Amino acid sequence: xxxxxxxxxxxxxxxxxxxxxxxxxxxxxxxxxxxxxxxxxxxxxxxxxxxxxxxxxxxxxxxxxxxxxxxxxxxxxxxxxxxxxxxxxxxxxxxxxxxxxxxxxxxxxxxxxxxxxxxxxxxxxxxxxxxxxxxxxxxxxxxxxxxxxxxxxxxxxxxxxxxxxxxxxxxxxxxxxxxxxxxxxxxxxxxxxxxxxxxxxxxxxxxxxxxxxxxxxxxxxxxxxxxxxxxxxxxxxxxxxxxxxxxxxxxxxxxxxxxxxxxxxxxxxxxxxxxxxxxxxxxxxxxxxxxxxxxxxxxxxxxxxxxxxxxxxxxxxxxxxxxxxxxxxxxxxxxxxxxxxxxxxxxxxxxxxxxxxxxxxxxxxxxxxxxxxxxxxxxxxxxxxxxxxxxxxxxxxxxxxxxxxxxxxxxxxxxxxxxxxxxxxxxxxxxxxxxxxxxxxxxxxxxxxxxxxxxxxxxxxxxxxxxxxxxxxxxxxxxxxxxxxxxxxxxxxxxxxxxxxxxxxxxxxxxxxxxxxxxxxxxxxxxxxxxxxxxxxxxxxxxxxxxxxxxxxxxxxxxxxxxxxxxxxxxxxxxxxxxxxxxxxxxxxxxxxxxxxxxxxxxxxxxxxxxxxxxxxxx
Amino acid sequence: xxxxxxxxxxxxxxxxxxxxxxxxxxxxxxxxxxxxxxxxxxxxxxxxxxxxxxxxxxxxxxxxxxxxxxxxxxxxxxxxxxxxxxxxxxxxxxxxxxxxxxxxxxxxxxxxxxxxxxxxxxxxxxxxxxxxxxxxxxxxxxxxxxxxxxxxxxxxxxxxxxxxxxxxxxxxxxxxxxxxxxxxxxxxxxxxxxxxxxx
Numbered sequence: 140x141x142x143x144x145x146x147x148x149x150x151x152x153x154x155x156x157x158x159x160x161x162x163x164x165x166x167x168x169x170x171x172x173x174x175x176x177x178x179x180x181x182x183x184x185x186x187x188x189x190x191x192x193x194x195x196x197x198x199x200x201x202x203x204x205x206x207x208x209x210x211x212x213x214x215x216x217x218x219x220x221x222x223x224x225x226x227x228x229x230x231x232x233x234x235x236x237x238x239x240x241x242x243x244x245x246x247x248x249x250x251x252x253x254x255x256x257x258x259x260x261x262x263x264x265x266x267x268x269x270x271x272x273x274x275x276x277x278x279x280x281x282x283x284x285x286x287x288x289x290x291x292x293x294x295x296x297x298x299x300x301x302x303x304x305x306x307x308x309x310x311x312x313x314x315x316x317x318x319x320x321x322x323x324x325x326x327x328x329x330x331x332x333x334x335x336x337x338x339x340x341x342x343x344x345x346x347x348x349x350x351x352x353x354x355x356x357x358x359x360x361x362x363x364x365x366x367x368x369x370x371x372x373x374x375x376x377x378x379x380x381x382x383x384x385x386x387x388x389x390x391x392x393x394x395x396x397x398x399x400x401x402x403x404x405x406x407x408x409x410x411x412x413x414x415x416x417x418x419x420x421x422x423x424x425x426x427x428x429x430x431x432x433x434x435x436x437x438x439x440x441x442x443x444x445x446x447x448x449x450x451x452x453x454x455x456x457x458x459x460x461x462x463x464x465x466x467x468x469x470x471x472x473x474x475x476x477x478x479x480x481x482x483x484x485x486x487x488x489x490x491x492x493x494x495x496x497x498x499x500x501x502x503x504x505x506x507x508x509x510x511x512x513x514x515x516x517x518x519x520x521x522x523x524x525x526x527x528x529x530x531x532x533x534x535x536x537x538x539x540x541x542x543x544x545x546x547x548x549x550x551x552x553x554x555x556x557x558x559x560x561x562x563x564x565x566x567x568x569x570x571x572x573x574x575x576x577x578x579x580x581x582x583x584x585x586x587x588x589x590x591x592x593x594x595x596x597x598x599x600x601x602x603x604x605x606x607x608x609x610x611x612x613x614x615x616x617x618x619x620x621x622x623x624x625x626x627x628x629x630x631x632x633x634x635x636x637x638x639x640x641x642x643x644x645x646x647x648x649x650x651x652x653x654x655x656x657x658x659x660x661x662x663x664x665x666x667x668x669x670x671x672x673x674x675x676x677x678x679x680x681x682x683x684x685x686x687x688x689x690x691x692x693x694x695x696x697x698x699x700x701x702x703x704x705x706x707x708x709x710x711x712x713x714x715x716x717x718x719x720x721x722x723x724x725x726x727x728x729x730x731x732x733x734x735x736x737x738x739x740x741x742x743x744x745x746x747x748x749x750x751x752x753x754x755x756x757x758x
Numbered sequence: 759x760x761x762x763x764x765x766x767x768x769x770x771x772x773x774x775x776x777x778x779x780x781x782x783x784x785x786x787x788x789x790x791x792x793x794x795x796x797x798x799x800x801x802x803x804x805x806x807x808x809x810x811x812x813x814x815x816x817x818x819x820x821x822x823x824x825x826x827x828x829x830x831x832x833x834x835x836x837x838x839x840x841x842x843x844x845x846x847x848x849x850x851x852x853x854x855x856x857x858x859x860x861x862x863x864x865x866x867x868x869x870x871x872x873x874x875x876x877x878x879x880x881x882x883x884x885x886x887x888x889x890x891x892x893x894x895x896x897x898x899x900x901x902x903x904x905x906x907x908x909x910x911x912x913x914x915x916x917x918x919x920x921x922x923x924x925x926x927x928x929x930x931x932x933x934x935x936x937x938x939x940x941x942x943x944x945x946x947x948x949x950x951x952x953x954x955x956x957x
Contacts, residue, residue: 312797
């Protein structure tokens with residue numbers, strides 16, 4: 140049995156934040172779940188995926204976050220408790236649905252997980268999604284710990300049903316990817332089917348209907364504000380005159396700092412866990428007990444703005460600070476020492492922090508940037524693109540996935556990136572206003588997610604670029620989740636359809652479509668050359684499974700290679716490919732046989748033909 | 759209870775997430791509060807994986823610069839890179855078998871000299887235990903058990919509030935059955951290496 144299905148209330152388990160959220164949803168009787176994978180949210184849906192294979196929980200990897208939210212919106216309006224999981228930027232993709240779903244509301248609970256990523260450990264921006272609460276009018280709850288996340292999910296479902304609208308469950312990476320001891324609760328029986336009752340004058344959002352729905356939303360917002368005032372997740376501790384208002388993981392750093400600084404008798408802390416709408420009366424009451432107040436929140440001054448506005452309403456003139464040059468930054472994530480330092484400074488406490496040793500005599504340590512894996516098919520494709528485009532002036536728009544790493548030397552393939560799917564749309568713009576050859580790079584999963592409309596646009600508007608679709612048969616970057624092009628039979632899963640990228644691209648009307656096998660270097664270069672010469676939209680589909688994925692399916696059986704004595708140390712293999720299986724020992728070029736997967740790309744580019752397959756893996 | 763802060767640094771694929779997990783499970787069994795966090799976005803792509811483990815009555819799951827009580831390094835240059843997490847009282851345990859980053863192969867960096875590396879760490883912290891954990895893992899029967907070798911050495915220092923028995927119990931129940939015996943052997947080899955090294 141899946142460990143999150145164990146129905147033993149009170150049992151303590153060591154859980155990752157994302158496991159705790161999934162468990163909370165299972166306890167709340169969630170029956171319908173969907174996602175598009177994205178760090179730091181991915182393990183929530185991985186657990187749903189696994190659980191769905193041994194229970195009646197419905198789970199789907201949707202093509203993108205907008206679709207994921209739409210399937211959940213329908214399920215929840217048919218009376219089935221639903222959860223939709225995405226990373227913070229995924230909410231942008233789903234925002235069109237979100238903004239009007241807020242008007243329409245739900246019948247059964249719908250909780251939308253937005254996993255924010257302060258510091259951008261694996262994201263293209265660090266937007267603060269609490270503002271989606273303000274923008275949409277929907278409630279937001281945010282836990283401070285892994286253990287709290289579990290129980291707060293149940294609360295979010297109940298709140299959603301009480302208000303008859305979706306609730307946004309906002310986390311940050313340090314909740315998702317922290318691990319704590321969690322006491323389990325009771326699992327509620329899932330209700331997996333429902334019914335949709337027709338009610339077009341509340342469901343079909345033509346202007347006349349929406350005008351009424353907006354009135355309803357604002358009324359709901361008032362009810363939500365009352366809920367926020369009395370929510371157990373908005374609470375005050377301590378009774379000193381130094382006020383601290385905090386949320387999420389900042390609350391932990393504040394608590395630890397208060398102990399470290401020994402100021403618990405002088406401080407009063409308001410932890411905000413129900414952060415939209417903000418609890419106005421609670422905050423005003425809190426402010427009246429304080430001499431001065433510090434707001435501790437990662438990201439934007441979301442609470443600070445609200446607290447200052449509440450103070451103004453009651454004519455309170457105490458000092459309220461949060462963001463500022465001498466205090467907290469809007470950038471990146473907080474840490475315990477930084478929060479402690481700001482609290483000490485703001486309230487005038489002297490404190491000596493632990494001294495970091497003097498590191499000036501430590502020599503420069505070679506960097507260890509992430510790299511495409513040994514034998515990664517993307518490397519082979521990038522090499523072929525670079526060779527095919529030799530002598531051409533190019534602009535290469537790239538996209539989001541492992542292959543983004545191709546922008547680093549020595550492959551240096553990737554000049555522009557905004558967000559999922561942007562490679563295709565931006566390629567069209569570049570091709571219209573510059574004279575350079577435009578090459579667009581996109582992965583298979585990203586192509587399904589949001590690359591297709593850009594391609595259709597390019598065909599219709601007669602753009603001139605070559606789109607290279609890196610088809611490695613999985614969503615590699617986030618942990619090998621399936622996508623609509625994946626053969627699910629390989630995973631022993633039945634009941635799925637499969638979309639052929641080739642058929643799709645041809646059906647869209649792309650005039651030149653070529654399939655390459657990137658491990659066949661010469662042929663791939665020739666095919667890409669031909670596509671680059673073409674005027675109009677051309678598509679190259681580069682097909683080769685992700686090596687990590689192939690390994691997990693026991694499909695990697697090529698022999699590793701070695702560098703024979705014929706090597707004349709041109710080092711093209713190292714300088715042009717940058718494959719991590721290579722290393723230098725003395726002045727000899729060597730290949731680590733444990734890393735080499737036998738893709739043979741280096742063997743094909745060695746001018747001396749010095750790279751040869753080992754006879755056996757143990758040789 | 760007192761708070762003990764441990765940083766573990768490794769290169770993707772060295773198994774430090776499992777070692778954190780084992781320590782967490784051991785703490786759970788011993789009823790010791792524990793909180794951990796990890797950053798592993800691109801770990802499978804050869805990057806650095808850093809875990810923070812906080813034992814005792816703290817709420818934070820991360821550790822600020824200069825505030826680690828112990829640093830466990832799976833790769834010598836990564837141990838050196840993580841020195842900013844240490845202070846003069848920190849105990850450092852490191853594997854001495856290097857995994858040079860690819861940047862060294864392409865001439866974009868020089869791997870630090872291992873003797874100098876050890877002197878630097880020793881001078882800036884309270885104690886350094888350094889040995890070839892990969893060799894011991896091979897002796898145990900599986901090169902992948904280097905994480906268990908290092909756990910053994912860490913536990914020998916008694917810096918953490920979890921006992922050797924608890925950690926072994928966690929290894930037996932939380933790591934793959936097929937590797938349990940090798941893992942325990944690796945743990946013991948690391949434990950003994952630390953004992954000898956401390957003398």
